[in-house]
Amino acid sequence: MALSVCEEYRALVDKAYNKFSRLRDFPPYGQNKWDFYFRKAFQVYTKLWKFQQDNRQKLVEAGLKRWEIGEIASRIGQLYYIYYLRTSDATFVKESYIFYEAILSREYFKEPGKDITLANKQLRYFARFIVICLLLNRWDMVNRLVRQLHILVEDYSSSFQNSDVKEWKTVTQEIVRFLKADSLAELSRPIRYISALDGQVSSFPSVSKLEGHKALRLKNAVLVSYFHNEVKFSELTLDNFRMLQCLEWEPSGSFYRMKSATDSNAGGLLAQDIADPTLPANPHKYILYRPNIHQLLMVLATACEEVPPDSAVLLYLSAAGTRNFLASSTDSSPDRSDALLEETPVSAGSPRRRVDGSTGLSLGRRGSNVYPGDLLPFTRRPLFIIVDSDASNIFESLCGDERGEPVVLLLSPTAKPYTAKHPGAGSTFTFFLTAPLQALCQMTNVRVTELQQGSYEQAEKMVSSTLLELGNLLASSGSLNVAWGRVLGDPFLRQLLFRFVFARACYSLHRLYVGKSEYYPRCLPPLPEEVLPRSRVVELSVLQVARLLCVADQFIFSENGS
Structure with a gap:
């Protein structure tokens, strides 16, 4: 007997949800088996979406609710986003945006009433959509969604008296804090x-002079970040957010253009929505927040x-040294607000204790410190x-003790x-490595909105040309170490190196840091x-940008005798 439209629809829903659930069982590393099941899930959800479109009238007459359509669209949006995390292909973020935006414009989740389950679905949808918009730098939509999320959380708080209320308020506080910390991004070029x-x-x-070696290409990156009470939204920390973007191509590629004076003043530069099909693939990234040491080593082993x-593997470690790490007495408890999207910052007054042990980096969990020796097998x-x-210097011991390939290190200051x-x-x-001009403005307390019109845009162009000039200096140097020479063959790695040279000069020449x-x-x-930093070309490059920002007096330059 042939199934009725409703029976066929319900069977497709059950099959799709089962495929979606199975994906959660796979670890966040490795490609083969996971990719097979992911494509199966895509096929089922595509079939389900088309089926409900073709039979919408019959299904609505049989009792199909608008939120059920929204739930399907939301799952498809999640699939695209997770696939982006797996592949680093920004095309999938845009596809995710299309489905999430359709949910918003068609109001699929509107009026959840007194149903707490539907209210939670609506809140999760808004939180996930905000992450997508952040990745696409759609700031107008981000601000709109944050306002709506705040209203919805207030309504949720007044309608439902349960344990989730506090966590949802934490979610709204996190995103407001995140946007405040990244406020310069709206006025600047994309990272x-x-x-x-x-x-x-x-x-x-x-x-x-590569001494018989070939130039390297960045293929995989492992991004690890955890600081107590750091700026984050869900499990996406601000530092990881900046770093993952700087390891990707701007999707508009050759279609990108500078913002003109006739454009809206919402941002300093404008990117076209047209995607450039000639762009190479992005390096694959593993993004880890507060992993245990076993997870980190497993992911790093897979990446290698x-x-x-x-090919090269980039490892980014952003964490406090164990000698200075102050953990809250609740540091081993589960992260509740992150669970809502599938950590609540500990207040400044929470009881704390000093973590014992030799110096390493703390990932926020007991027994999960990272030491230089942990990385030796991967060299x-x-x-x-x-x-x-603040303990970056301990990793200097890796150089000279490698197991096969020379390691290259960029290390932060250990104090400020x-x-x-x-x-x-x-x-x-990290800000300097990902957005050097924004970082310089932060270092010098420049308010971009108070600069003369056009000064910031001029500074953007000057920083870009300065970095290219520094790169040419490195490439032509007869004393460049072969390990760095191999790095210069990759656009992402050499850009990080050029920005490091500029950052080191800014730190070394600034009056607060000298000596x-x-x-x-x-x-x-x-x-x-x-x-x-004191070479003529490097010092002059900082001086020129500082003059444009009207902060040259904050630095000590030999060029101008100050």
């Missing part, structure tokens, strides 16, 4: 790689195993390591002047003298 500004891949001069020869592959920590701290704004070092080695970033192997 992603833009060939028109950051240099054409093919135009960069080749490095002649997956890459082909002459059989080329590793590009960035450590943003008290007056130079910017609580609730993410790491300044204290612990205030300066470091790198291993050492870079040539041509790009040291």
Whole structure:
């Protein structure tokens, strides 16, 4: 007997939800089996979506609710987003946006009434949609969604008296704090790689002295971040958010254009919505928040195993040193607000205790500290390591003790002047590596909105040209270490290196930081003298940008005698 339309619909719903649930059982690493089941889930949801469209009238007459259609669309949006996390293909973020935006415009989740389950579905949808819009830099939509989420949480609080109310209020506080910390992003160029500004891949001069080695290409990146009470939304920390973007191509590619004076003043630059089909694939990224040490090592092992020869793996570690890490007495409890989207910041007055043990990096869980020795087995592959920590110096021991390939290290300062701290704004070092001009504005307390019209845009262009000039200096240097020479073959890795050179100069020349080695970033192997902070070209590059921002008096330059 043939199934009725309603029976066939319910069978498809059950099958789709089962496929979706199975995906949750797979670990967040490895590709083969997971990819097979993911495609199966896509096929079922595509069939379900088309079926309900073709039979909408009959299903509505049989009792289909609008929120049920919204639930299907939301699941498809989630599938696209998770697939983006797996593949780093930004196309899937845009596809996710299409479904989430349709839910909003068609009001599928409107008026949940007194049904707490539907109210939670609506809140989860808004929280997930905000993440998608953040990744796409759609700031107008982000602000709109945050306002609506705040209203919905207030309504939820007055309608339902349960344990979730406090956690949903925490979610709204997190996103407001996140947007406040990243407020300059609305006025600036995208963090992603833009060939028109950051240099054409093919135009960069080749490095002649590679001593028989081939240039490296970045294929995999492992991004790890955890600081007590750091800026985050759900499990996406501000530092990881910035880092993941700087390891991607701006989707508009060659269609990207600078913002003109006749455009809206909502942002300093404008990206076209047209995607550039000629762009290479993005490096694959594993994004980890507060992992235990076993998860981190497993992911790193997978990342190293997956890459082909002459490929590099980037490891970004952003965490406090265990010698200074203060953990709350509740640090082992589960993260409730993150569970809502499928951690509630501990208040400043919470009881704390000092974690014992030799110096490493704390990932926020007992027994999950990371030590330099943990990384040695992975140095059989080329590793590009960035450590943003007050204990970053301990990783210097990796150089010279590798197991096969020379490791390269970019290390943050281990301290900063008290007056130079910017609580609730993410790491300044990571900021320099991902958005150098924004970071310089933060370091010098520049209010971009108070600058002369056009000054910030001029500074953006100047920083871009400065970084390319520094890159040419490195490529032509006769004393460039071969480990760095191999890195210059990859656009993402060399851009991080150029920005490090600029950042180191800003730290070294700023009056608040002068004379204290612990205030300066470091790198291993050492870079040539041509790009040291006091070299003429490097010092002049900082001076020119500082003058545009009207903050040259905050630095000590030999060029102008100050």
